[in-house]
Amino acid sequence: MEQVGLAAATTDVTLWSLFMEAGFVVKLVMLGLIGASVWTWAIVVDKTLKYGKVRRQLDAFEQVFWSGQSLEELYRTLSDRQTSGMGAIFVSAMREWKKSFERGARSPIGLQMRIDRAMDVTLSRESETLEARLGSLATIGSAGPFVGLFGTVVGIMTSFQAIAGSKSTNLAVVAPGIAEALLATAIGLLAAIPAVIAYNKFSADAGKITARMEGFADEFSAILSRQIDEKLQQPRQAAQ
Amino acid sequence: MKTSLVTSAVLHALVLTWALVSLGSPADFEVADVEAMPVDMVPIEELTKLQQGDKEAPKAEVPSVTPTKRPDTVENAENVGENKVDIKTPPKPDAKPSNNESAAAPEKTEKALPTPDPAKEDSKEITEEKPASEPATEVASLPEPKQEVKPDPKPEEQPVEEQPAENPEAEALPDKVPTPVAKPKLEKPAQTAKTPERKNEENKKEKKKASSQNESDFNADEVAALLNKTDPANGGAKSGKTEKAFGASKTTGNTLSQNEMDALRGQIQKNWSSFAGIEGLEGMILTVSFELDPQGNIVGEPEVETTGGSETARRTMIGSVRRAILKSLPFQGLPADKYDSWREMVVNFDPSSMSIQ
Numbered sequence: 001m002e003q004v005g006l007a008a009a010t011t012d013v014t015l016w017s018l019f020m021e022a023g024f025v026v027k028l029v030m031l032g033l034i035g036a037s038v039w040t041w042a043i044v045v046d047k048t049l050k051y052g053k054v055r056r057q058l059d060a061f062e063q064v065f066w067s068g069q070s071l072e073e074l075y076r077t078l079s080d081r082q083t084s085g086m087g088a089i090f091v092s093a094m095r096e097w098k099k100s101f102e103r104g105a106r107s108p109i110g111l112q113m114r115i116d117r118a119m120d121v122t123l124s125r126e127s128e129t130l131e132a133r134l135g136s137l138a139t140i141g142s143a144g145p146f147v148g149l150f151g152t153v154v155g156i157m158t159s160f161q162a163i164a165g166s167k168s169t170n171l172a173v174v175a176p177g178i179a180e181a182l183l184a185t186a187i188g189l190l191a192a193i194p195a196v197i198a199y200n201k202f203s204a205d206a207g208k209i210t211a212r213m214e215g216f217a218d219e220f221s222a223i224l225s226r227q228i229d230e231k232l233q234q235p236r237q238a239a240q
Numbered sequence: 241m242k243t244s245l246v247t248s249a250v251l252h253a254l255v256l257t258w259a260l261v262s263l264g265s266p267a268d269f270e271v272a273d274v275e276a277m278p279v280d281m282v283p284i285e286e287l288t289k290l291q292q293g294d295k296e297a298p299k300a301e302v303p304s305v306t307p308t309k310r311p312d313t314v315e316n317a318e319n320v321g322e323n324k325v326d327i328k329t330p331p332k333p334d335a336k337p338s339n340n341e342s343a344a345a346p347e348k349t350e351k352a353l354p355t356p357d358p359a360k361e362d363s364k365e366i367t368e369e370k371p372a373s374e375p376a377t378e379v380a381s382l383p384e385p386k387q388e389v390k391p392d393p394k395p396e397e398q399p400v401e402e403q404p405a406e407n408p409e410a411e412a413l414p415d416k417v418p419t420p421v422a423k424p425k426l427e428k429p430a431q432t433a434k435t436p437e438r439k440n441e442e443n444k445k446e447k448k449k450a451s452s453q454n455e456s457d458f459n460a461d462e463v464a465a466l467l468n469k470t471d472p473a474n475g476g477a478k479s480g481k482t483e484k485a486f487g488a489s490k491t492t493g494n495t496l497s498q499n500e501m502d503a504l505r506g507q508i509q510k511n512w513s514s515f516a517g518i519e520g521l522e523g524m525i526l527t528v529s530f531e532l533d534p535q536g537n538i539v540g541e542p543e544v545e546t547t548g549g550s551e552t553a554r555r556t557m558i559g560s561v562r563r564a565i566l567k568s569l570p571f572q573g574l575p576a577d578k579y580d581s582w583r584e585m586v587v588n589f590d591p592s593s594m595s596i597q
Contacts, residue, residue, distance in 0.1 A: 015260050038245070038252050046244035 018180040023158050029151030029184050036140045036147075037191035043133050044198045051205050054085050054130065058212060061086045065216075085126055085209075086216045092122040093220055101231070108228045115224055119217045127210040134202050141196035148188015155181025283497050300485030318577065496574075496581055503573045505596045508587065512564035512596070518557075520550025526561050526589040534579050536570035549591075557591050 019030060064074065065086070075094040078087050096118040100111045159177025166173060294306050305320045317326035496504070530542035542565050546554045565587075574582050589596055 015263060034252065034256075038248050041248035041251060042241070042245035044244075045247045046241050049244065 015183070018176070018183050021176065022155060022180045022183070026151045026155040026158075026181065026184050029147055029154070030187050033144060033148060033151075033184070033187040033191050036144060037187070037194075040137060040140050040191055040195040040198065043137055044194065044202075046133070047198070047202045047205075051130070051202070051209065054209055057085050057087065058209070058216075061090070062216070065090070084129075086213055088126060089119050089122045089213060089217050090220060092118045093217075093224060097224060097227075108232050111228055112221075112225050116221055119221060123210070123213055123217055126213060127206065130206040130209055131203070134199055134206065137195045137199035137202070141192050141199050144188045144192030144195060145185070146188075148185040148192075151184025151188070152181045155184060294484040294486065297484040297486050300483070304483065304485040306484040318579070496578060500573065500575065500578075504571055504582075504585075505587075507568045507571055507573075508564055508596055511567035512589070513560065518553050518591075520553035521557070521592045522549065523547075524549030524553060524557065524591050526557055526591065527586060528561055528565060528589065529584065529586045530565065531584050532571065532574075532582060534576060536572065536574055538566070538569055542566070553591075557589070560591075561589050 019027065022030065071094065075091065075098075078091050079095070083091050093115050096115045097111075100114065156178060159174070159181060162177060163169065163174055294304070297304075297306075319326055525547050527545045527547075528542050529545075531539040533539050542562055544558045544561055546558060549557070587596060
C-alpha cells in the first residue's frame with residue numbers, strides 16, 4: 001500500500017506537466033491570464049518610462065519658463081516642434097493669444113475666456129494621454145483573481161469527476177488535479193497583484209502630474225490676464 | 241508602447257523559463273521510514289476461557305490437542321481422535337485402555353442381549369445410538385443422548401484408568417491400537433486385544449455387583465454407554481495442527497462474543513415487527529428460552545415467559561416474539577466450536593423499547 005502510494009505520488013508534478021494535463025477551459029484561462037500579465041507589465045514599463053519623461057519635460061519647461069526668457073521667443077522655439085505637457089498648454093494658450101491679438105481683440109474678458117478654454121482642452125487631452133490604459137490595469141487587477149478562480153473551480157470540478165470515475169480517493173490521485181486547478185488561481189493572482197499596485201501608483205502619479213499642469217495653467221492664465229490688462233491699458237493711455 | 245510590450249513579453253518568458261526550471265518539481269516529502277505496525281483487536285475472552293489441549297503435555301503459548309497421524313477429514317470437528325467421523329463422546333486423557341473398553345463393548349452387548357429382561361429397552365437404545373456412527377452433523381442434531389451418556393462413562397473411566405498402571409500388557413499395546421480405533425465395527429474389535437476385554441468385563445461385573453446386586457434392574461443409561469461401539473476417548477475426528485501442548489480436556493468459558501451476540505440479536509430484531517399503539521407494554525419483559533441444534537435450527541418449541549404488562553398485550557407479544565424467532569431460523573453466524581455455549585439460548589425481549597437482551 002505504502003509502496004503504491006509513494007510511487008503514485010512521485011508522478012510528474014512540474015509546472016509544465018501540470019499545465020499540459022489541465023483541461024481545455026483551464027488551459028484557456030491560464031493562457032488568458034498570462035496574456036493579461038504580459039499586458040500589465042507592458043503598461044507598467046510604458047507608463048514608468050512615459051511618466052519619467054513627462055516629469056523631466058515639466059522640470060525642463062519650468063526651468064526655461066521661469067528663467068526670464070521672453071514668452072514670444074519661447075513660443076517660437078516650441079511652436080514648431082511636437083510638445084507635450086506644460087509645453088503643449090503653453091503653446092495652445094500662446095496660439096490663442098496671438099490669434100486674438102493679430103486680429104485685434106476688443107474684449108479682454110472674451111480673450112481671457114478663450115485662452116482658459118484652450119488651456120483646459122489641452123490639459124484634459126494631456127491628462128487623457130497620461131491616464132490611457134490605466135483602466136485596463138484596473139480591470140485586470142479586479143477581474144484577474146476571479147478569472148483564476150473560475151479556472152480553479154472548473155479544474156477541481158473535472159478532477160472530482162475523474163475521481164468519481166476512478167472510484168479512488170487516494171490523495172495521490174486527487175492531488176495532481178487540484179494542483180493543476182490551483183495553478184489557475186496562482187496565475188490569476190500573479191497577474192492581478194502587480195496590476196492593482198501599478199494602477200494605484202500610476203493613477204496617483206497621473207493625478208500629481210495633472211495637478212502640476214493645472215497649477216501651471218492657472219499661473220500662466222494669471223500671467224496672460226495681467227498681460228491682457230497691460231496691453232489693453234496701453235492703447236487707452238496712448239489715446240489719452 | 242510596442243517596445244514596452246516586447247520588454248514585458250521578454251520578461252515574462254524569462255520568468256516562466258526560470259519558474260519551469262527551478263520551481264518545476266517541488267521536493268518530495270521526506271516520509272520517515274516507519275514500518276507499519278499491525279494491530280489486532282483481541283477479545284478478552286481469548287484470555288479467560290479454557291482451551292482444549294493436552295493435560296500432560298508441556299505448557300506452550302497456545303494449547304493444542306494431540307495431533308493425529310491422519311490428517312483431518314472433518315471440518316469443525318469438536319472431539320479429538322483418529323476417527324473419520326466426529327463423534328460426540330467425551331474425550332478421555334488416555335487412549336489405550338479406553339480403546340480396549342470399546343473393544344469390549346460389543347462383546348458385552350452380545351452377552352447382554354440373551355438376558356431376557358431388557359430386550360425392548362436395548363432395541364430402543366440401539367436406535368438411539370445409531371446416529372452416533374453417522375457423520376458429525378447428524379450426530380449433533382441429537383444433543384440429548386450425549387448428555388445422558390456423559391455421566392455414565394465417568395465412573396467407568398476411573399477403574400479403567402487405574403488398570404493400565406497395574407497391567408504392563410495394556411501399556412504394551414499402544415502401537416497396535418490405532419488401527420482398531422479407526423474402524424469401530426463389530427467384527428474387528430472382537431479379534432484384537434482379548435485380555436483387556438476380560439478385564440473390562442470383570443470391571444463391569446464388579447461394578448454392577450457393587451451398585452446393584454440384581455442383574456435385572458441394571459441402569460438403562462449404562463447399557464446405552466456399553467452399546468456405544470465407538471471409542472469414547474478417540475471418538476472425535478479433531479486433530480491438533482501443531483505439537484500437543486498443555487490445556488484443558490475441553491474448551492470451556494467459550495461464551496459468545498459481543499459481536500456474535502449482536503449478530504444474533506440483529507437476526508431476531510429484523511423479524512420482530514413492532515405493535516405500535518398496544519397498551520400495557522410498560523415494564524413487560526418476555527423471556528424466551530429455546531434449544532438449538534448445531535445448524536442453528538430450533539429443537540422443539542420456544543418457551544416464552546412474560547412478566548409485567550397487561551394480559552392482552554402479553555398474549556399479543558408472546559405470539560409476536562414466537563413468530564420473530566421462528567422466522568429468523570436458522571440462526572446464521574453462530575460459531576460451531578462454541579456450540580456448547582449457544583445450545584440453550586435465553587433471549588429477553590423488551591417490547592416497550594423494542595430491544596432484545
